[in-house]
Amino acid sequence: MLSLTNLESYYGRSRALNGISLEIEPQRITGIAGRNGTGKTTLLKTIMGLTDAARGSIRLNGQDISALPTHRRARSGIAYVPQGRGIIPEFTIRENIVMGAFANRAGRRGIPDLVPELFPYLAANLDRPGGVLSGGQQQQLAIARALAAEPDVVLLDEPNEGIQPSIVEEIERVILRLSREFGLTVILVEQNIGFLRRAASRFAMLEKGRVVESGPIADLTDAVVDRHMTI
Template structure:
């Protein structure tokens, strides 16, 4: 599905990712792990073309997209739920979801049929402004917006950050279901190791902008977690 090789990525003169290589196989969940400040969000932004510059190769289904603008990467089938969610506060729930649909290539601007099934709160409150929602509701909205683009690859950057525990469980269940029942390929930045071990198929551990370890999820040992994630 997605292959990255020899990736160097920058913000201005700051050289964040250094020689990163990653594979996210189709139909699998790949977890990106590491301490704060190790380059996890930069990795997601690099896939979407949101850093100042990069070198190396990013291939989606065999097609090079590493030098395409962000909107073309979205239209190629990449949905993105950024850290902090970035919903539009003055838009309604309905309007926020429909914003994602503009990345579709078939011209259908509509709410996906999956949304009422996954997030019943959203269609029951379509006219509410995004800015008045709780953090958990905004996260549901951000995922629904990404799904409106009909992606084949979904990037999720810390989807459980700052959310009440009951909603965290719902978000985790949705991620697992999207992969298991709908075959959606997922790259997930997540600090909850128990959840990662339960749903992910493989992992990449970042340390100071480089790959410190990677492999099948069965090889994510307590020692690796302690060495690269303990503070």
């Protein structure tokens, strides 16, 4: 239902994606891996229309969204949880979550039902500022904000980066539930190969803005990881 064909993407005149084609399996997790600077974040940004220029097609449920501005891509059902989370520290937890609701196709502007279900702590502290949360809680908040759009597809960029091990497990559990229990399609950029192997049904390994290996997750062997991820 989401398919990417020959994506190229640019920052100014410099090309960061060099022709990426991928079929994203609906209601499953597709893992994106690769060394630093290989274009993982750029791939997610390109899907959202957040780079300077792009070529190629991005088809969502048969419709080519590659000419749409970012807010319309969001309204077509794709939510983005950026690397570094991008929450607003001065806004309350509630305000941060509700920001994501601008893209809600049913016009619901409140706290989505999934928030108390997945993040009871956030639901119990809606009036506290986002800035007082720990890194892991801020990551949960960024996911909650994405869910306020009630999206079909969620793009997650290194959700476990810089987060305490105790909370990593909780976030992993949420990501698994998003696909397995709630039927969302997830594209997950993740450096933790162990988690990718547990979570994803398919993967793509990037190098220099290209897909160098892809396929069912069983094909993400130690040899593939050694070849493309060790420094």
